[in-house]
Amino acid sequence: MHSPSPHSLVELPIRRLNRGDLVPCADLCEDRGWPRDEHRWGLLLSAGTGYGIDAPDGKGLAATCLTMPYGSDLTAVGMLLVAERYARRGLARRLMRHVMETLRDTPLALYATEQGQPLYEDLGFSPVGRAERVGGRFGAGGPDGFPSAPPSPSLPASRSSVTTRPAAADDLRALVRLDLPVFGADRTHLLARLPAFSDRLQVAEEHGELVGYAALWPSGPTEVVGPLIARDTVVAQALVAALGATTDRPLRVDVEARHEELLGWLAESGLEPLSRTTVMTYGIPDLPGDAARRFAPLTLATG
Numbered sequence: 001m002h003s004p005s006p007h008s009l010v011e012l013p014i015r016r017l018n019r020g021d022l023v024p025c026a027d028l029c030e031d032r033g034w035p036r037d038e039h040r041w042g043l044l045l046s047a048g049t050g051y052g053i054d055a056p057d058g059k060g061l062a063a064t065c066l067t068m069p070y071g072s073d074l075t076a077v078g079m080l081l082v083a084e085r086y087a088r089r090g091l092a093r094r095l096m097r098h099v100m101e102t103l104r105d106t107p108l109a110l111y112a113t114e115q116g117q118p119l120y121e122d123l124g125f126s127p128v129g130r131a132e133r134v135g136g137r138f139g140a141g142g143p144d145g146f147p148s149a150p151p152s153p154s155l156p157a158s159r160s161s162v163t164t165r166p167a168a169a170d171d172l173r174a175l176v177r178l179d180l181p182v183f184g185a186d187r188t189h190l191l192a193r194l195p196a197f198s199d200r201l202q203v204a205e206e207h208g209e210l211v212g213y214a215a216l217w218p219s220g221p222t223e224v225v226g227p228l229i230a231r232d233t234v235v236a237q238a239l240v241a242a243l244g245a246t247t248d249r250p251l252r253v254d255v256e257a258r259h260e261e262l263l264g265w266l267a268e269s270g271l272e273p274l275s276r277t278t279v280m281t282y283g284i285p286d287l288p289g290d291a292a293r294r295f296a297p298l299t300l301a302t303g
Contacts, residue, residue, distance in 0.1 A: 009056070010090040014098050017050030017064065024060040025050070028081050035220030043197050044068070044079065044301055047190050051095060055083060063091040065099055068302045070185035074288060075103055077110040078301025092116070096123055100282070107283035111254075111300040113275075120280050128286045129279035130257035131300070135222060138244035138251045140270030162211065162235055164242040167201040174210045175203065182229050184288025190302060199223065202242050204235045214239040215298070216246065225253045228296035233261040236295045240266070253296050262295060 017025065019042065026036035044050065048068040055062040063086065066079035077099060082091045100108070100123065111131055112120050121127075167175065172195075176188050194201050194215050204212035212230030216223050225243055230236035236259070244251055251271060255263050256279075277300060281287060287294075287303075297303060 009062075009086060010094045012053050012056060012062070012091075014051055014053055014095065017045055017052045019045055021045070021050065021052060021061070024052075025064055025079075027060050028064055028083060031083050032081055034081075035222075037219055039197075039218060040299060040301075043190075043193060044299075047193055048302070050079070051099060053091060053095065055086070057085075062086045063095055065095040066301050067099055067103065068190070069106075070183075070187055070303075072106060073185040074284075074303070075106045075108055076301065076303025077108055078299070078303075080116065092119060093123075096120075105283065107281065109279070109281045109284075109287055109303045111277040111297075111303075112280050113277055117278050117280070123282070125280040125282045126285075127278045128281050129291075131254045131277045131279060131297075132257050132263055133252065133254050133274040133276065134263065134266050134271040135252040135274045136250055136271045138240075138269055138271065162204055162206045162238055164202050164204045164238050167195065167203045167213065169195075171203055171210070171213075175213050178210050178213070179227075179229055182290045182293045184290070187302075190298065194298075200243055200246050202239055204230065204239055206231075211235050212239055212293075214243060214296075216243040218249075219252065222250045222252045223247050224299070225251060226296045227298040228253070228255075229293060230295055231293060233259065233265075236262050237265055240269075244269075254300060255296050256291065256294060258291060259295050 022038050022041050025041045026038045030036050044066050048066050051065045052061050053063045063082045064079055068076040080092055080095060172192065176191055179191060180186060198215035198217040200216040202214050203210055212235040214225055214228045216225055225240055228236055228239060230239060253266065279287065
């Protein structure tokens with residue numbers, strides 16, 4: 001059987017993905033050396049919109065792309081994947097152009113790998129920041145296996161007034177209220193799914209006021225911390241420490257690179273650099289919201 005020419009490949013129809021595509025989406029991740037992550041795909045396809053191109057050989061999907069809408073303020077783009085046997089033949093560009101034409105004037109944001117960045121720049125995206133992915137056994141870096149985690153002198157000296165606890169059902173409204181100015185767009189439709197999606201959802205309080213939250217969710221053999229929203233680095237540390245204490249699996253976090261204090265503490269706590277991505281936007285000069293309190297995304301695909 002002859003393989004399709006590049007010309008015929010880019011003429012293949014693009015269709016909307018649905019939950020029936022979970023296994024083909026996971027197969028495509030595995031094809032590219034990523035964790036299968038049906039769990040994550042379930043969240044993405046229920047809260048966002050997936051686009052796909054069926055493989056002309058009849059074996060699953062040739063390419064995928066996922067958009068996560070936040071009203072008319074912002075749409076995050078992610079999971080742009082092309083099967084290895086169809087790589088470098090125009091499918092990624094075709095899908096991205098389709099997404100951009102479909103969304104028209106909506107501002108876009110994404111996390112680009114080193115391999116993907118030239119394509120996004122060619123399509124008009126601009127780099128506005130970086131994220132550092134770190135991972136490993138939390139607590140492996142300090143004495144006696146515990147993280148060495150004294151607050152920096154430049155941070156609030158005491159964390160005694162900040163407490164963390166598992167989130168309760170009636171925390172959702174306060175959590176959304178805290179999140180809106182930090183993320184810069186309403187993501188209630190995503191946050192409402194966090195209790196069912198995550199293994200643990202933790203909130204931080206000071207004097208009865210919510211000052212941060214974080215979720216822990218499974219990805220292959222690891223647990224991912226995200227989103228991580230916190231008033232300051234000390235609160236972010238407290239949330240990560242609380243979540244890290246609930247699992248014996250390796251942790252993974254995508255930390256906005258500007259948060260050097262947190263990255264340093266995570267390194268002391270046993271997490272090592274894994275990879276980095278470039279934050280890019282289209283139609284807006286920077287990400288909306290409060291970067292000082294936005295420490296890590298839920299997933300790179302959700303912005």
